[in-house]
Amino acid sequence: MKELFKNRLGRVVSPKTVDFIERPVMEPADDEVVVKIVASAICGSDMHIFSGRHPSVPLPVIIGHEFSGDVAAIGKGVRRVEPGDRITVEPCIVCGKCDACLRGHYGYCEHIGFTYRNGDGAMANYITVKEARVYPLPAHLSYQAGALIEPLSVATHAVRRADVGLGEKVLVIGAGAIGILVTALCRLREAGDIALCDHSAARLAMAREFGASRTINPREGDDLEKAAREISSGAGMDKSFECVGRESTFIQAMTSFRRNGLATIIGIFEEPNIRIDAMRFINYEIRVQGSQGYCWDFPIALKMSERIDLEKLITHEFPLDDLQKALETCLDPREESIKLVLRP
Ligand SMILES: [Zn+2]
Ligand SMILES: [Zn+2]
Numbered sequence: 438m439k440e441l442f443k444n445r446l447g448r449v450v451s452p453k454t455v456d457f458i459e460r461p462v463m464e465p466a467d468d469e470v471v472v473k474i475v476a477s478a479i480c481g482s483d484m485h486i487f488s489g490r491h492p493s494v495p496l497p498v499i500i501g502h503e504f505s506g507d508v509a510a511i512g513k514g515v516r517r518v519e520p521g522d523r524i525t526v527e528p529c530i531v532c533g534k535c536d537a538c539l540r541g542h543y544g545y546c547e548h549i550g551f552t553y554r555n556g557d558g559a560m561a562n563y564i565t566v567k568e569a570r571v572y573p574l575p576a577h578l579s580y581q582a583g584a585l586i587e588p589l590s591v592a593t594h595a596v597r598r599a600d601v602g603l604g605e606k607v608l609v610i611g612a613g614a615i616g617i618l619v620t621a622l623c624r625l626r627e628a629g630d631i632a633l634c635d636h637s638a639a640r641l642a643m644a645r646e647f648g649a650s651r652t653i654n655p656r657e658g659d660d661l662e663k664a665a666r667e668i669s670s671g672a673g674m675d676k677s678f679e680c681v682g683r684e685s686t687f688i689q690a691m692t693s694f695r696r697n698g699l700a701t702i703i704g705i706f707e708e709p710n711i712r713i714d715a716m717r718f719i720n721y722e723i724r725v726q727g728s729q730g731y732c733w734d735f736p737i738a739l740k741m742s743e744r745i746d747l748e749k750l751i752t753h754e755f756p757l758d759d760l761q762k763a764l765e766t767c768l769d770p771r772e773e774s775i776k777l778v779l780r781p
Contacts, residue, residue, distance in 0.1 A: 442462040471564075475506040581747075609680060610678065617644050690702065697722045
């Protein structure tokens with residue numbers, strides 16, 4: 438195998454510390470595409486990794502899975518893209534052979550992995566991926582916006598699973614990028630009221646621009662349960678989304694809605710063992726479901742991106758060399774960052 442390019446990859450070596458390793462990019466296999474990365478965004482999950490507290494990702498780990506770029510080289514069997522094409526990538530790796538894969542439910546693949554957990558990350562100059570996971574960027578998307586198709590797909594998966602419908606009253610807890618994108622998609626689905634709860638005034642202001650009809654800021658004295666009762670004339674919300682990953686917000690997500698309501702949990706729990714009231718499930722016939730990643734959501738997210746201004750979510754940009762600084766900026770609440778994009 439021939440060496441094609443030199444590559445530098447950013448990784449988290451220990452809590453709050455980043456370094457770069459060098460590794461050549463080899464000629465792609467027949468079904469692979471080598472991507473020259475142009476924009477790479479920091480995900481909420483990267484912050485859990487950077488803090489050393491991601492429940493399922495031990496350190497050191499190469500990070501970065503929200504990205505876009507240009508096709509730099511293709512394998513012999515690749516037909517859908519050519520060198521020079523602008524693309525984004527669905528960063529999951531699936532086996533294609535298990536029962537779930539054969540049924541087309543590759544999101545439930547028994548061997549599902551993500552590029553960054555397999556030692557390949559997008560905080561780098563290049564990444565090699567399977568052709569099947571590559572999506573050309575439509576003309577309306579910049580590289581920066583293209584890097585955000587991945588989080589938009591996460592939000593798309595959650596909103597589709599929750600089947601948010603006309604006029605429904607929705608509560609979203611957490612106004613990070615996922616919470617804001619869930620809000621934007623609920624708006625496109627013509628939800629009636631969309632209330633968003635967060636501690637950051639700047640994030641809530643952004644959420645209003647993306648379609649939140651009401652914002653709740655406990656730091657400014659707002660009370661989530663009171664607001665939910667007001668919006669729903671006492672009955673409770675129809676659906677809720679937990680986009681934080683804490684015991685308290687999980688409980689809020691499952692107690693703020695009406696009987697037979699549905700909570701969708703998306704947050705990553707650094708402390709997964711939480712205490713909840715089991716009788717609530719029975720007495721109120723509530724439903725709580727998880728939502729992880731995506732499965733056939735990328736094409737939908739690409740379509741929805743025509744109506745959602747993804748670039749507006751980007752609050753900071755850094756050159757790749759400043760990865761350490763970028764991650765520290767993300768962790769600093771004074772920065773009120775939403776999306777940070779690195780440019781290799
Ligand atoms: Zn992500
Ligand atoms: Zn599989």
